[in-house]
Amino acid sequence: xxxxxxxxxxxxxxxxxxxxxxxxxxxxxxxxxxxxxxxxxxxxxxxxxxxxxxxxxxxxxxxxxxxxxxxxxxxxxxxxxxxxxxxxxxxxxxxxxxxxxxxxxxxxxxxxxxxxxxxxxxxxxxxxxxxxxxxxxxxxxxxxxxxxxxxxxxxxxxxxxxxxxxxxxxxxxxxxxxxxxxxxxxxxxxxxxxxxxxxxxxxxxxxxxxxxxxxxxxxxxxxxxxxxxxxxxxxxxxxxxxxxxxxxxxxxxxxxxxxxxxxxxxxxxxxxxxxxxxxxxxxxxxxxxxxxxxxxxxxxxxxxxxxxxxxxxxxxxxxxxxxxxxxxxxxxxxxxxxxxxxx
Amino acid sequence: xxxxxxxxxxxxxxxxxxxxxxxxxxxxxxxxxxxxxxxxxxxxxxxxxxxxxxxxxxxxxxxxxxxxxxxxxxxxxxxxxxxxxxxxxxxxxxxxxxxxxxxxxxxxxxxxxxxxxxxxxxxxxxxxxxxxxxxxxxxxxxxxxxxxxxxxxxxxxxxxxxxxxxxxxxxxxxxxxxxxxxxxxxxxxxxxxxxxxxxxxxxxxxxxxxxxxxxxxxxxxxxxxxxxxxxxxxxxxxxxxxxxxxxxxxxxxxxxxxxxxxxxxxx
Numbered sequence: 001x002x003x004x005x006x007x008x009x010x011x012x013x014x015x016x017x018x019x020x021x022x023x024x025x026x027x028x029x030x031x032x033x034x035x036x037x038x039x040x041x042x043x044x045x046x047x048x049x050x051x052x053x054x055x056x057x058x059x060x061x062x063x064x065x066x067x068x069x070x071x072x073x074x075x076x077x078x079x080x081x082x083x084x085x086x087x088x089x090x091x092x093x094x095x096x097x098x099x100x101x102x103x104x105x106x107x108x109x110x111x112x113x114x115x116x117x118x119x120x121x122x123x124x125x126x127x128x129x130x131x132x133x134x135x136x137x138x139x140x141x142x143x144x145x146x147x148x149x150x151x152x153x154x155x156x157x158x159x160x161x162x163x164x165x166x167x168x169x170x171x172x173x174x175x176x177x178x179x180x181x182x183x184x185x186x187x188x189x190x191x192x193x194x195x196x197x198x199x200x201x202x203x204x205x206x207x208x209x210x211x212x213x214x215x216x217x218x219x220x221x222x223x224x225x226x227x228x229x230x231x232x233x234x235x236x237x238x239x240x241x242x243x244x245x246x247x248x249x250x251x252x253x254x255x256x257x258x259x260x261x262x263x264x265x266x267x268x269x270x271x272x273x274x275x276x277x278x279x280x281x282x283x284x285x286x287x288x289x290x291x292x293x294x295x296x297x298x299x300x301x302x303x304x305x306x307x308x309x310x311x312x313x314x315x316x317x318x319x320x321x322x323x324x325x326x327x328x329x330x331x332x333x334x335x336x337x338x339x340x341x342x343x
Numbered sequence: 344x345x346x347x348x349x350x351x352x353x354x355x356x357x358x359x360x361x362x363x364x365x366x367x368x369x370x371x372x373x374x375x376x377x378x379x380x381x382x383x384x385x386x387x388x389x390x391x392x393x394x395x396x397x398x399x400x401x402x403x404x405x406x407x408x409x410x411x412x413x414x415x416x417x418x419x420x421x422x423x424x425x426x427x428x429x430x431x432x433x434x435x436x437x438x439x440x441x442x443x444x445x446x447x448x449x450x451x452x453x454x455x456x457x458x459x460x461x462x463x464x465x466x467x468x469x470x471x472x473x474x475x476x477x478x479x480x481x482x483x484x485x486x487x488x489x490x491x492x493x494x495x496x497x498x499x500x501x502x503x504x505x506x507x508x509x510x511x512x513x514x515x516x517x518x519x520x521x522x523x524x525x526x527x528x529x530x531x532x533x534x535x536x537x538x539x540x541x542x543x544x545x546x547x548x549x550x551x552x553x554x555x556x557x558x559x560x561x562x563x564x565x566x567x568x569x570x571x572x573x574x575x576x577x578x579x580x581x582x583x584x585x586x587x588x589x590x591x592x593x594x595x596x597x598x599x600x601x602x603x604x605x606x607x608x609x610x
Contacts, residue, residue, distance in 0.1 A: 035565040036499065056563060057501070066501055067531045141371045234407060235376040237400065239508035241563045244501045255530045266531050271503070276521050289406050325505050325561035326376060326396075327369035 003155075004174040005193035010167065012189045014045040019185050020094050028062055029097040030055040039098070048097045053140060054317060058247030059102040060109060062095050063125035066244070068267045070121060070254070075261055087124040094182070096132045101145050101315040103133045103157035105247025111309040112250045121267075130178045133158040139204035142318030144331045147210050147341070150315055152203040163199050171197055208341045209331060212312060215338030219302040222337065226291065232333050233294035235326045240271030242320035242328065248301070248313045251277075272296045298333070347416075347450060350442065351385045354414055360440050361411025364401050366394040376401060380410065390416065390444055397555035399424030400511040403433055417441040419466055420555030422459050423588030424511040427553055429456055430593040433514060456591035463589050470554050470573055478573055493571075494534070497541055499564040502532035506568050507544065509561035512551050519543055541571060549575040550596040553588040582608075 020027050021043060029048040031040045036056040037049050049055075071084040095102075106126060113119035113126075136143075136152035145151055155161050159179030163171040171193060174183050183190070222228055243249040253270040256263050270277060273293050279285045287293050301313035314330070321329040347365075354360045362380050365388045369375035374393050378401075379385050399421040401407045415421065422441060428434045441453040443462070453459045470478065481489060507513040507520075520528040520540050528543055529536035552572040559569040579585055582605055583596035 033499065036563075038499070067533045067536075230406060234378045235401075237404075237505075237508040237561075239505035239561065240503040241505045241561075244503045245563060253530065257529060257531070268531050269501070274504070276517075290404070291406060321370070323563035325509050325557075325563075327373045329370040332370055 001175075001177055001180065004180070005197070006172040006174065006183070006190040007165075007193050008162070008170045008172050008186075008190055010164075010170055012186070013170070015189065016186055017042065017045050017048075017096065020096075020182075023185060025094045026091055027094045027096050028059075029095075039095075042096070050097055050134065053136070053138060053143075054099055054101075054319065056319070056323070057245050058105055058317070058319060059095055059098045059131075060105060060247050060250075062093060062129050063106070063122050064109060064113075064250065064252075066269045068121065069264050070267050071265045073258075073263050073265070075258070075263070085121065087120040090125045090128055092128045092130070093125075094130050094132060098131065098133050099136055099317070100133050100152065100154040100156075100158065100161070101150055101317040102247055103131045103161075104150055104154055105315045105317070106131075106157050108248035108305065108309075108311050108313045108315075109250055111305070111311045115309065130159045130182050131157060132160045132162070132179075132182070135161060135163040135199070135202070136204045136206075137164060137202060139206045140318070142321045142329070142331065143204075143206050143316065144209055144318060144334075145316035146206045146208045147331075147334075148212050148312055148314050148316040152206055153199055163202050165197060165199075165202050171199060171202075173199075210335045210338040211341055212338070215334050216302050216306050216312065218337050219299055220307070223295070223299065223303075228337070229295040229298075230291040232336070233291045233328070236273070236290050236294055236328050237326055238273050238275060238290050238293065239325065240269075240273050241323040241325065242297070242330075243271035243273060244269055245319040245323045247315055247317060247319070272300065294328075298330075298337075302334070345388075345390075346448070347390055347442070347444075348385050348388050350450060350452075351379060351388060351414070352382045354440065355380070355382065355385065359412070360414035362407070363388075363414040363416070363442075364398045364407070365416040366390060366396070366398075378407065378410065388416075394418075396560070397421050397424060397511055397553075397557050399428070400509065400557070402428065402439060402511075403514045412440075413438070414440040414442065417443055417453075419463075419468060420553055420557075421511075422453070422463060423468060423553035424555065425588075426456070426459060426463065426591050426593070427512060427551060427588035428514075429591035430595070431551075436591065460590055468554075468586065468589070470576070474554075474556070474569065474573060477567065477570055481570060481574065493541075494538070496566045497534075497537040499566055500532060500537040500541070501564060502530075502537065502540065503563065505561040505563060506558035506566075509557040510548070511555070511557070512548055512553070513544070519547070541568065545571045545575060548572045550579040550583070550585055551587050552576060 017027055027042050028039050029042045030037050031047055032049045037052050039055050039059055042048055069085055071082050074081045113122035155175050159176045161173045165171045174180050251270045253268045255266050278287045305311055305313035351363045362378050365377055366374050367377035367387050376398055397420040398415055436456045443451045528539045554573055556569045559567050579596055585596035
């Protein structure tokens with residue numbers, strides 16, 4: 001559909017969540033929890049952390065949670081009966097107050113889970129999620145969205161996007177049919193937008209630091225450059241913090257939890273940074289050392305995904321670098337691999 | 344040129360060490376661990392109040408060990424980590440050269456375990472006052488309150504295992520939480536899985552934790568995990584008279600039987 005532009009008074013913003021809740025939509029939004037910001041169910045705008053740059057974890061858990069039941073089973077005398085979770089059973093949900101990189105992060109997940117065989121559990125949840133993003137008036141030195149094709153006002157993946165254009169007014173972009181359906185709930189609060197509004201004036205200045213095509217090209221050619229990967233990863237301690245806060249990391253593990261009569265099969269986040277990730281039953285591990293695991297992390301996002309799924313698996317949100325206990329900074333490492341862009 | 348840089352260049356030139364684990368400038372005003380192998384790299388070494396990471400965890404990292412003979416910038420926590428690792432047969436005497444930063448800006452070179460032990464005997468290895476306050480507050484809680492406190496904290500856990508990866512004492516090639524025959528700890532990051540993991544880890548660090556706080560520093564979800572292991576320090580001291588990371592030939596309190604051990608815990 002063609003994009004529509006409207007104006008909403010800031011003072012009317014609380015009404016949106018009130019109305020969504022009245023209509024029965026669960027609303028998920030960033031919420032302050034001590035020093036971290038989590039994406040959780042909210043009942044009113046008061047709870048929403050609109051003042052923060054980014055939530056600590058990405059928004060992926062809306063459609064790809066850290067623990068997800070995929071089936072129940074009962075163990076009979078002669079057979080095991082499986083009762084898979086019905087993908088249709090998920091609720092229409094609103095993801096509110098996230099950033100453009102959260103919304104566009106689903107592009108990678110859609111490509112991964114939409115590939116054959118299709119992952120209905122993810123796809124249905126994603127289909128039933130309407131994303132209301134807020135463009136970024138500020139950025140920090142970990143942000144590099146503009147270097148990977150995004151931007152502080154990028155609308156890809158969002159159904160609705162708000163931009164603060166003054167203390168009292170928000171510019172609303174209605175971007176999709178899903179967004180239009182939701183906007184109809186508060187249509188009478190909206191005014192027509194003036195034609196001369198330049199959204200870019202209200203966005204953070206995020207400088208392009210590297211040329212992403214050169215990163216893809218050089219990453220693809222660097223598989224055997226063991227020195228490069230070793231030098232970058234000597235201080236990496238091999239935890240999964242980067243993967244678990246990442247909006248595009250999609251690796252998972254299955255675990256059964258059962259007693260003698262019944263059990264559940266769970267899907268859990270996993271990370272290529274863990275030494276156990278590729279350990280074979282034989283004891284052989286094709287990624288024996290941390291530098292090989294670091295190489296996998298970068299190559300998956302910048303070589304394998306562009307090649308196989310035609311998307312770069314990184315949104316430039318910088319969460320991995322903020323979360324890393326030992327300052328593994330992906331922006332720095334990608335700049336070192338690719339061609340620097342000097343502005 | 345700073346004394347640190349001069350010393351490290353000298354140590355590298357006379358081949359006393361092949362690599363020096365120290366601190367350098369990171370991104371966004373952060374400090375990061377660096378692995379100095381050349382005089383040129385040594386020029387980038389720094390040391391200031393922000394250099395707090397316990398670097399001893401890197402002493403057992405396979406790819407770091409492969410670089411050759413190790414030198415390390417070791418604060419009190421790192422020296423204690425070295426002693427604890429030695430007592431668990433993970434590093435040998437004379438294998439690692441430690442440079443300890445004195446308060447006056449000079450550095451003391453420790454080349455053997457006995458010199459480190461002698462130094463630690465004269466040093467305050469207690470828990471920092473701010474952290475002790477939190478522990479006292481936790482201990483003053485009723486059992487139920489404390490249970491609720493930790494459950495609320497563990498709710499945030501995503502099982503990224505940054506705590507385990509950052510801990511110099513968590514060096515097992517196969518952690519109990521990764522063992523699946525039998526499955527001791529549920530892998531899932533749900534209520535039971537998180538609780539079991541953190542309690543198991545705390546128990547395995549009882550009497551071994553050198554209160555460096557790296558677990559809490561590493562946690563991306565801001566869980567004060569250090570308080571969990573710190574709370575076990577005092578009971579081990581009172582019951583067995585043992586403090587972790589003070590002697591290279593110490594025997595581990597929880598795996599040693601002495602005829603005069605107190606038995607008051609047996610009901």
